[in-house]
Amino acid sequence: MNRALSRKYIEMRILETLREGPLHGYALAKRICDITGFKPSYGLIYPVLRSLSERGLVEIAAEKVGSKVVKVYRLTEKGIKYLEENNELIKRIKMVDEKLKVLKSTGLPTLIPYIRRLYQEADKLPKEKVEELRVAVEEFREKIRKILGGD
Numbered sequence: 001m002n003r004a005l006s007r008k009y010i011e012m013r014i015l016e017t018l019r020e021g022p023l024h025g026y027a028l029a030k031r032i033c034d035i036t037g038f039k040p041s042y043g044l045i046y047p048v049l050r051s052l053s054e055r056g057l058v059e060i061a062a063e064k065v066g067s068k069v070v071k072v073y074r075l076t077e078k079g080i081k082y083l084e085e086n087n088e089l090i091k092r093i094k095m096v097d098e099k100l101k102v103l104k105s106t107g108l109p110t111l112i113p114y115i116r117r118l119y120q121e122a123d124k125l126p127k128e129k130v131e132e133l134r135v136a137v138e139e140f141r142e143k144i145r146k147i148l149g150g151d
Helices: 003-018 025-036 042-054 077-085 087-106 108-124 127-148
Strands: 058-065 068-075
Touching (some): 003 025, 025 042, 042 058, 068 077, 077 087
């Protein structure tokens, strides 16, 4: 997913989640994780919430929760109308949600840190480790091909 598409996805996922009711940032991230299997970072959520607020799609209110005052995010009438106008996109967002949840359940995302590390250290790997890695990737690719029933 490219960056612009990812941002649009998280915008729509936040709006659709807030349709269920007002939430503070932590609860919003947790709810999105419940839906998709992935917890979005606060570094992603808060700038998107700010942008949605500036566009009039979300309103922010300070509410006391226990001894703390937290920002609670609520969908506005304009936000509700925006979701209704983008119903087809919401359907696609929900399909992505399901795919993300399935991928998360396979453990596949746990490979991401190792792939990043491989990229960072690729030029330092001894030839025998590169060959070992090539064989492992080939075996993994073959297993996936068999699971998917590909050529």
